[in-house]
Amino acid sequence: QVQLVESGGGLAQPGGSLRLSCKARGFTFNSYGMSWARQRPGKGLEWVSGIYSDGSGTVYADSVKGRFTISRDNAKGTVDLQMNSLKPEDTALYYCARGGVRVPRKYDYWGQGTQVTVSS
DSSP, X not given: OOEEEEEOOEEEOTXXXXXXXXXXXXXXXXXXXXXXXXXXXXXXXXXXXXXOTTSXXXXXXXXTTTTEEEEEETTTTEEEEEEOSOOGGGOEEEEEEEEOOSSSOOEEEEOOOEEEEEOO
């Protein structure tokens, strides 16, 4: 069955960096675009970034553009999110999802999420 397992969350100071990773299993990884989304405290789900199935293109929400970088390794079945210049408002539960690269965002599988907290 499809599994998406995130890792790499934690506590970072404002201005700091974290790298999230998502390991995918149970499907042909290089056939699907992948996304990261987040849910901030008291807010709805927010799409953050997406990458095409072959890694040829990436897209970002305006709120993270220039600070976050999404990448994937199709040989390993992983998709990463490098987060730099972190801000307190980046505090959220971050999810890896299959799909969601194009508008309208449509996802069919999610991971369990990894918590990112940005605080001094």
